[in-house]
Amino acid sequence: MKHIVHETKQLSGKQAAKDGAAAIRQAIAEKGSARIIVATGASQFEMLSALIKEPDIAWDKVTAFHLDEYVGIPITHKASFRLYLWERFVSQLPLPLASFTYLNGETDPHAQCTEAGKLVAAAPIDVAFVGIGENGHLAFNDPPADFDTEEPYLVVNLDDDCRKQQLGEGWFPTFDDVPTQAISMSVKQIMKTRTIICTVPDERKSEAVKNTIEGPVTNMVPASILQKHPDTTIYLDQPAASKLG
Numbered sequence: 319m320k321h322i323v324h325e326t327k328q329l330s331g332k333q334a335a336k337d338g339a340a341a342i343r344q345a346i347a348e349k350g351s352a353r354i355i356v357a358t359g360a361s362q363f364e365m366l367s368a369l370i371k372e373p374d375i376a377w378d379k380v381t382a383f384h385l386d387e388y389v390g391i392p393i394t395h396k397a398s399f400r401l402y403l404w405e406r407f408v409s410q411l412p413l414p415l416a417s418f419t420y421l422n423g424e425t426d427p428h429a430q431c432t433e434a435g436k437l438v439a440a441a442p443i444d445v446a447f448v449g450i451g452e453n454g455h456l457a458f459n460d461p462p463a464d465f466d467t468e469e470p471y472l473v474v475n476l477d478d479d480c481r482k483q484q485l486g487e488g489w490f491p492t493f494d495d496v497p498t499q500a501i502s503m504s505v506k507q508i509m510k511t512r513t514i515i516c517t518v519p520d521e522r523k524s525e526a527v528k529n530t531i532e533g534p535v536t537n538m539v540p541a542s543i544l545q546k547h548p549d550t551t552i553y554l555d556q557p558a559a560s561k562l563g
Contacts, residue, residue: 330553331364339372345444361449377413387421389499397489435470446511453479454539458502463540514550521557
């Protein structure tokens with residue numbers, strides 16, 4: 319892990335966007351294009367709002383990939399990550415992306431894993447924008463996460479803590495409405511990224527943050543694997559950082 323930034327929620331999101339934008343510009347300058355991974359959820363609101371306003375990014379030279387998506391959720395559902403990414407990111411950019419690979423949870427999820435996996439594994443990823451779940455998950459890799467699979471995308475089961483988080487954030491009316499499965503980028507695929515920008519606001523994430531940063535690397539805290547990545551920065555607000563030693 320490279321370093322940790324503690325700020326207010328807004329400033330940490332803005333700093334994450336600023337640093338991520340710099341990494342995108344660097345990739346474009348070095349090789350003429352960039353490949354990125356984009357996360358969703360409440361933790362990414364501030365970061366994405368700032369990222370779309372970052373100047374001098376040739377977005378038409380950027381290929382982007384969807385990090386994860388629920389199985390069985392239509393794009394019209396307010397919890398749809400495809401809808402989220404279109405509304406908060408793709409449609410807001412000043413230039414159209416070179417391409418964006420969405421995950422469609424309404425079709426055969428295993429086929430989606432195969433198709434998207436071939437695309438994401440075709441060349442190195444320059445920047446991944448991610449978060450950490452209340453249960454320490456990375457993408458939708460809930461504990462105990464599979465640290466070993468080489469598959470770029472997986473169909474995963476969502477544990478109750480993860481589903482309670484989605485309910486608590488207001489995406490679903492009842493616990494029973496929260497899906498039990500999702501398509502998720504694998505831990506190994508995320509770790510292959512050159513630069514990881516991890517934005518984690520909110521006190522409810524504080525225990526997961528402490529375990530991720532100060533605890534042992536274990537698949538029971540999937541995000542703890544970020545300790546082994548050479549260029550990961552974690553951006554925290556003060557409540558999220560409140561349990562760090």
